[in-house]
Amino acid sequence: MSPVFDNLDLFVEGFLTSLGICLVAMVGSLVLGVAIAACRVSPVPPLRALGAFWVTTFRNTPLSLILFFCAFGLPELGVNRSFWFFGVLGLILYTSAFVAEAVRAGINSVPAGQAEASRSLGLTFGQGLRTVVLPQALRTVVPPLGNVIIAMFKNSAVVGAFGVGGDLWSTGQTLTSARGLETLPIFTGVAIGYLLITLPAGALLQVLERRVAIVR
Template identity: 70%
Template sequence: MDVIFDNFSLYRDGFLQTLRICALAVIGSLILGTVIAGFRVSPVPPLRWVGTSWVNVFRNCPLTVVLFFCAFGLPEIGVNGAYFWFGITGLVLYTSAFVCEAIRSGINSVPPGQAEAARAVGLTFGQSLSTVVLPQALRTVVPPLGSVLIAMIKNSAIVGAFGVGGDLFAVGDTLTSARGEAALPVLIGVVLGYLLITIPAGVLLGWLERKVAIAR
């Protein structure tokens, strides 16, 4: 375990970089997934087609393929940038499909009379969705949405393999490959870093689930 304490600053920086990747990906996935869920339940057929196609493509495509496309395909069509942002983009695109389905299941659980009442008082589809349906739907999607987001945090390790740099995956690679440290203690340090993110996230989501259950 000495390797962890001897390289504590390296692990700390990797933890903070991984935390940054996860935070940005969570925000992007929630925003994009909510928009796509709105498309999925839209009364406009082209929007429903876009939402359905989005989910079918990204939910059934391996994350590594999505990341390869973002990292190596986008530059081929003139979209250039740092691998950090390519990695986050791929993670957001992939996770948004699962977020969309979790939110859509919550929307479908809201009694139809709620949306009908909103339309009866003159609200548009967008207004009824954002002010009436979604606030009720989000209370029921905390457990599945939490599972999706925790899976995304673990998937961020795959993003590190695409040259993002500085994250926990890169720390493990640096210590084992460049410095010749023993793999087992290095990987234990990496695992502990991810557990420091996923366990508090699980506790927070459990508290949030109980909180909204009481409020319903």
């Protein structure tokens, strides 16, 4: 493992870059995903269609293809940005579809009787939503949403592979191809870097899941 320890500073840097990509992409995809979910459950048909179109498109396309589309397609239209921008944009588009599905499933998991009961108690739509439906929906949404975010961190490797540079994956690539170090120790180091996030996050999620679980 000495090749890893010799280059530990590079690994740490890569780890932080990966984390940075994820934080930006997380905020972006949560906002976008919730907006798409809101479209999908709204009573307005064209918005529902838009939501369904969005989810179908981005969920069924490989992330790598979305990234290529962003990086090679958008410049043709005069959008010239860095690879980092395109990488994060692609990750946001892809993840937003999964966020939207998780949120929608959460909202739909609240039994209709809850909203009906709140209406017959005289709560307005807004009150019912705020005090009855959403608190329950949010709890159901936590576990799947957490999984989506963990998956997104793993997918940041794809963004790195695609050429953003400086992240955990790219660090491994640079060390093995440019400097000719052995692949096994270097990529074991890369793998450990990802596990450092995904394993604790997964464990945390399980605890959280037990906390917020509602018995129905």
